[in-house]
Amino acid sequence: MAPAGADEPVAPAAAPSRLQDLVVITGFSGAGKSTAMNVFEDAGYFCVDNLPPEMIRGLVDLFMHEGSKVEHAAVVSDVRGGEFFDALSAVVDGLTTLQVAHRVLFLDADEQTLMNRYKETRRRHPLAPTSSIATGIAAEQAALEPLKARADFVVDTTGLSAADLRRRIAAEYLPRANAGRLAVTFQSFGFKHGPPRDADLAFDVRFLPNPYYVPELRLLTGRDAQVVDYVARDGHLSDFYDRLIPLLDFLLPQYQAEGKSHLVVAVGCTGGRHRSVAVSEHLASRYGGREDLVVEVTHRDAGRAKP
Numbered sequence: 001m002a003p004a005g006a007d008e009p010v011a012p013a014a015a016p017s018r019l020q021d022l023v024v025i026t027g028f029s030g031a032g033k034s035t036a037m038n039v040f041e042d043a044g045y046f047c048v049d050n051l052p053p054e055m056i057r058g059l060v061d062l063f064m065h066e067g068s069k070v071e072h073a074a075v076v077s078d079v080r081g082g083e084f085f086d087a088l089s090a091v092v093d094g095l096t097t098l099q100v101a102h103r104v105l106f107l108d109a110d111e112q113t114l115m116n117r118y119k120e121t122r123r124r125h126p127l128a129p130t131s132s133i134a135t136g137i138a139a140e141q142a143a144l145e146p147l148k149a150r151a152d153f154v155v156d157t158t159g160l161s162a163a164d165l166r167r168r169i170a171a172e173y174l175p176r177a178n179a180g181r182l183a184v185t186f187q188s189f190g191f192k193h194g195p196p197r198d199a200d201l202a203f204d205v206r207f208l209p210n211p212y213y214v215p216e217l218r219l220l221t222g223r224d225a226q227v228v229d230y231v232a233r234d235g236h237l238s239d240f241y242d243r244l245i246p247l248l249d250f251l252l253p254q255y256q257a258e259g260k261s262h263l264v265v266a267v268g269c270t271g272g273r274h275r276s277v278a279v280s281e282h283l284a285s286r287y288g289g290r291e292d293l294v295v296e297v298t299h300r301d302a303g304r305a306k307p
Helices: 033-041 053-063 079-097 111-121 135-149 162-173 225-231 236-257 276-289
Strands: 021-027 047-050 070-075 101-106 153-156 184-189 201-204 260-271 292-300
Touching: 021 033, 021 135, 033 047, 033 070, 033 101, 033 111, 033 162, 053 070, 053 079, 053 225, 079 101, 079 135, 101 135, 111 135, 153 162, 162 184, 162 260, 184 236, 184 276, 201 276, 225 276, 236 276, 260 276, 276 292
Parallel strands: 021 070, 021 101, 047 070, 101 153, 184 260, 184 292, 201 260
Antiparallel strands: none
């Protein structure tokens, strides 16, 4: 005799979620949350910025659907979500109940640092759109204190440059498989504005033809084809690449073998607008397709007041 219930249909087992790591990034406005998210995005994470807490659960449900291929995700949720932000602690508790692998990364900074960053960008604080920045920071401190206390990781970005923060996030908070990828920043700069403080390697390209002295090129940058053609006109740029690229091909694996997580390759010309920009863009394009590298290009001085 068959046991009771033997003929009843058996519900199929739910497909296991592919989601292996969900990082919830939060913290103070101006503390570097966007920079942190960019690090995860470069490492292949599915990223969403300014996501209200109530929508995190819906996003997780999508990730847990058997058709989802998302294994790593990062979301930024902060006070820009308005009154909905108060629900973030409860949403995080719900992720624990659902047994979703997750981490809360909290970005912190002292009040003066936050003030200075807001003054530099001339942005209004989201909690004080019609009042002072100091008022907004004070209101945010009160709103964030409970969440900071329960965060898995707290990073104080006071005194950290964007490059410093990228290095720290990549080294300490990415999974081992992703952290093994060397993050390379090709950074152009102008010697007349001072050398970069965080460069690991620096190359001086002031020997190349200078477009500054050509009136129709002066207001362009090294991203423009006319400038690149001018800089390359005497063949010395090609000769330079013939020597520089083999050097980098040798050095990058050596830095990786030593466990370095981030390398800043600085390229300088006089003003940081033409020659150094062209070379940095070329190098970023040359190395950007490699699977073992996370490549970005930045131009420290190209956006300064036009000459």
